[in-house]
Amino acid sequence: MILNIDVHLAYQLSQPTDLLLQIEAADLDDQTLLDSQIDFFDVPDFTRVPADEALGNRIWLKADGLFRCTYSARVQIARSAPDVRTLEAVPLHLLPGDTVRYLMPSRYCPSDEFQTFVAAEFGHLRGGAQIAAIRDWIYGAFSYVPGVSNAQTTALDSFVQRQGICRDFAHVLVTLARAATIPARFASVYAPGVTPPDFHAVAEVYLDGGWHLVDATGMSPAETIARIGVGADAASVAFLNIFGQADFVAQSVSVRAE
Structure with missing residues (x-):
C-alpha cells in the first residue's frame, strides 16, 4: 500500500x-x-x-x-500484521533493556493505578490475547467524541469519562498494557480512513520479540499505518x-x- x-x-x-x-x-x-x-x-x-x-x-x-x-x-x-491474539508475551527477565522504560507509568499513562482493574478484568489471559481483549474492551466501552478532551487529559480521566479521541484511546490502551506488565508505547502516525482527517495516534505493544501497532479506535489496521514517531505518551511525540x-x-x- x-x-x-x-x-x-x-x-x-x-x-x-x-x-x-x-x-x-x-x-x-x-x-x-x-x-x-x-x-x-x-x-x-x-x-x-x-x-x-x-x-x-x-x-x-x-x-x-x-x-x-x-x-x-x-x-x-510493507508491514506484516499478525493477529495480535497469537503473539506471546516476553518474560520480564528476558525483555531487552530499551523496552523496560515502557513498563513504567508516565505523565499521561498512570499504569500503576490500574493493576487491580487489569488483574480482575483481564488476568485470565496472557500476552497478545490479553492485549486483544483490552483493545476490544476499549472499543466497546468508549465513545469517539472530538472536543471532550484536551492536552491535560490523562488515561485516568478518559477511563472515567469513557470518551475521547484517538490520543485518549491510545493512552488508555498503553496504560492498561503496562498494568498487565506488557511494554507499551504511544505512536504518532498517519493513516487513511481517520474521521475526521487528522494526525492519528495508536499504541505499540512489545510481544514475541517485536513492536506491534494496535489501534483501539478500530479505524486503522496496522498494515495501513505510517509511523511518525514513538514515545512514552503524547508528551513525547507532539x-x-x-x-x-x-x-x-x-x-x-x-x-x-x-
Whole structure:
C-alpha cells in the first residue's frame, strides 16, 4: 500500500519563538519513504535531530509572525500484521533493556493505578490475547467524541469519562498494557480512513520479540499505518511544541491510499 500525505499548518506568533516539529513520516524497514518535501515560509533555517528511539526526526526552528508549514510525502507500507491474539508475551527477565522504560507509568499513562482493574478484568489471559481483549474492551466501552478532551487529559480521566479521541484511546490502551506488565508505547502516525482527517495516534505493544501497532479506535489496521514517531505518551511525540505563545490559524491533514 502507498499512502499520499499532505499537511498544512499555520500559527500566529507574537515574537520570535522556538518550535519543535515532528510531522515527517519515518523511513523504516516496514515503511519506505518514496518522496517527501517540507516547506516553511519566512523561516531562515532549521535543524533536524533524531527523535525518541531514533525512529524518525524532529525539526528545531525559530519563527516570528505567521508561521506556515506544508509537508507532502508518499510512503510505501510493507508491514506484516499478525493477529495480535497469537503473539506471546516476553518474560520480564528476558525483555531487552530499551523496552523496560515502557513498563513504567508516565505523565499521561498512570499504569500503576490500574493493576487491580487489569488483574480482575483481564488476568485470565496472557500476552497478545490479553492485549486483544483490552483493545476490544476499549472499543466497546468508549465513545469517539472530538472536543471532550484536551492536552491535560490523562488515561485516568478518559477511563472515567469513557470518551475521547484517538490520543485518549491510545493512552488508555498503553496504560492498561503496562498494568498487565506488557511494554507499551504511544505512536504518532498517519493513516487513511481517520474521521475526521487528522494526525492519528495508536499504541505499540512489545510481544514475541517485536513492536506491534494496535489501534483501539478500530479505524486503522496496522498494515495501513505510517509511523511518525514513538514515545512514552503524547508528551513525547507532539506534532508541534511551541516554546512561547501562539494562536492557532489553520491545520489540515490528508492521507490517501493508492
